[in-house]
Amino acid sequence: MKMTERPSMLSPFGVRNYRFQWSSDLMTSCATEMETIILGWFIFIETSSVPLLTLFASLQYFGTLIAPAFGLAGDRLGHRNVILCMRTTYALLAVVIAVLALTCTLSPLSALVIAGLAGLLRPSDMGMRNVLTTRMVAGDRLMSAISLSRITTDSARIVGALTGASVVALLGIQWAYPFIVVFYLASAALMVSIHQPSSKPPAGGVVLPFTPVKDFIDALRALGNSPPHLAAMLLAFLVNLMAFPFTLGLLPYIAREVYQAGHAGLGYLTAATGVGALAASLLLGHLGHSVRPARMMLIFGAVWHCLVLLLGQTESMLIGLVVLAMIGAASILCLLPLSVLLLRGVHPDLLGRIMGIRMQAVYGLPIGLLVSGPLIDSVGFSWAATLYGGLGLILTGMIGGHWFPHLWPASVVSNQG
16 A cells, blocks of 8 residues: 655745745744844833833734734735735834934834834734635645744744844944835735635625624634634633743843843844744654644643743853743744644634634733733842743643643544644
C-alpha cells in the first residue's frame, strides 16, 4: 500500500496569493516592531514613567473590543479588502508621526494619541491574516502555513528591533520614521496584488440581509457548543493577561532599570524573544499536521508562565537573553497550535467572526500592562513577575483540569493535526 507523502513545510508557497500575503505580512511586522521600539523608548526617555510606558503598550491593543466587527466585515466584504484598508491606515498614521518628528513637534502625548488610533486596528490584523490564510491553503497544510505566516512576525522582531534601535540611535527618530512609512506602503501594495476570491451566491440566489447582531450571536453559539474552543479562548486571555506584558510592553523598563542597558540592549532583548519564536515557528512548520494542538497549547502555556517566574529572578543580561529566547519559543509553541485549533471545526463563513472574538482575548494584555506598572512601582519587578507567573501557572492547570477529556487524549478531535 502506498504511503501518503507528508506535505513539505514550504508547500504553502506554491499558492500565489499566499506568497503575496506572506510578503505583505513581513513588511507590516517589520514596520510595527520598529514603531514599538522607537516610540516606546521615546516615551520612556521623555517621561521616565513606567505607567506611561505600559499605557503606550496597552493602547496598541485598544481595538480588541471591536475586533469582532472587523471579523464580520471580513466575512461580508472580503478579508483581503479589510486588511488592505488597515495597512493603508497604518501608513497614513506613520506619515503623521514622521512629519511631527521632522518638525520637532512630536511629544509623548501626541505619540500616545496616534498609538491609540493605530491600536483600534492592530489587534485584528493577526486574526484576519490567519483567516485569509485558511481560505488559501488546504487543511493538511494549515499548520505549516500558519507557522510560516508567524515567521514574518518573529523575524521582524529580530530585524525590526535591531534596525529600529540602531537607526534611532544613529540618526534620531525623525529619520527613522520614513523607513517605517515605506514599509507600510510596500505592505499595502503587496496586498493589492492578492486576487480576492469572489463570494459564492447564496442558495436560490436570495441575498441574505446584513444582521450584525444575529451574525455575532451565531459565532458565539458555535463557540459555546465546542468545549475545546472555549478552553482555547480562556487560555488565550490568560497568557495575554499574565505572560505577554513582560515581552510586549515592559522590555524598555527591563532593559534600562533591571539590566542598565540602552538602545542597543533593548534591541538585543527584543531580538532574543524573536529568535526563540522564530525557531519554534520553524519547528512547527516542519512538524505540520503531526502536532497535537490542544495538548501542546496546554503544556507550553504552563512552561511560558514558569519562564516568566524565572525572568523575575534574573539580574544578568546574558541570562535574561537566554530566558527571553525560551519565552519566545514557548509562546509560539502555545499560541500557534491554539490558533489552528480555533480555525478548525467551525463553518468557513464564521471564521472571521470567530477570530474576531479570539482577539477579544488580547484585551487581557492592556489589563495586565496597566496593572503591572503600579505593581512594579509598589513591590518591584521581581515580585511582580513572581505574582504574574505563579498565578498564570495555577490558572493554566485549572483550565487543563476542567476540560481534560476534551484537550488531553490523543484521540479527541482537538488533538488531530
